[in-house]
Amino acid sequence: MPKIPCSLRTLVGQRYFPFVTYFLASSRLSRPIDAIVDTGSPWTVISTNDLLSTRLPLHTMQKGSSLQLAGFKFFRYLIPNVSMSFKTDSGGLFKGTLATFGALVPTKLDKKTLEDVRNIPSIIGHDFLEENKLALYFNVSAKIAYLEIPEETLPKNPA
Numbered sequence: 001m002p003k004i005p006c007s008l009r010t011l012v013g014q015r016y017f018p019f020v021t022y023f024l025a026s027s028r029l030s031r032p033i034d035a036i037v038d039t040g041s042p043w044t045v046i047s048t049n050d051l052l053s054t055r056l057p058l059h060t061m062q063k064g065s066s067l068q069l070a071g072f073k074f075f076r077y078l079i080p081n082v083s084m085s086f087k088t089d090s091g092g093l094f095k096g097t098l099a100t101f102g103a104l105v106p107t108k109l110d111k112k113t114l115e116d117v118r119n120i121p122s123i124i125g126h127d128f129l130e131e132n133k134l135a136l137y138f139n140v141s142a143k144i145a146y147l148e149i150p151e152e153t154l155p156k157n158p159a
Contacts, residue, residue, distance in 0.1 A: 004086045004094055004134070006037060006145035018138050018145035020124060023085040026101065029054055033122050037136055037147065041125035045076065045102035049118045061105045069104070070120050072113070076102040084128070086147070094149055096132035 006018040018037045024030065024046070033050055051058065061077040068074075082101035086094045104120070106113050129136065135148040 001151060002149045003089045004147040005089055008143050008145055016140055020147060026079050026082045028079055035122035035124045037124045039126055039136055041123050042127060043102050044098060044125040044128040045104050045123050047120050047122040048104050048106055050122050051103050058105050058109055061103055066107060072117055073107045074104045075107060077105050079103055096128060098128055098131060
């Protein structure tokens with residue numbers, strides 16, 4: 001089966017976590033993103049730090065449902081019709097989609113809060129993995145991680 005390679009990075013307590021790089025495209029955003037693959041997260045979201053680099057006005061995005069993450073409170077501002085492109089281990093592209101994609105916008109937009117949340121990464125959550133039928137393989141001791149792409153989700157080659 002084709003794979004989307006993940007890199008391993010240390011976070012909390014020097015533990016390794018799988019990260020993947022993808023290109024995000026929507027009517028409001030277009031850029032590469034590095035995200036942690038978190039099967040415990042129900043949603044896929046772009047971090048405040050990644051959002052700040054787009055120069056979109058965060059104050060207009062302070063709406064939507066709120067959630068708590070890493071001790072901070074965020075609005076989960078929804079961006080519709082998002083396309084995400086990943087490089088595969090064979091050099092091809094896997095394109096995944098989500099009907100809505102969340103942006104983590106702090107409920108407080110002061111300098112201190114923006115500095116405090118800058119290390120919270122973008123997240124590939126359960127919604128994206130399920131919607132696109134991807135499986136995470138993560139072997140910490142061997143330092144191997146990848147997303148497995150089922151054959152049936154790939155475009156068919158014409159005969």
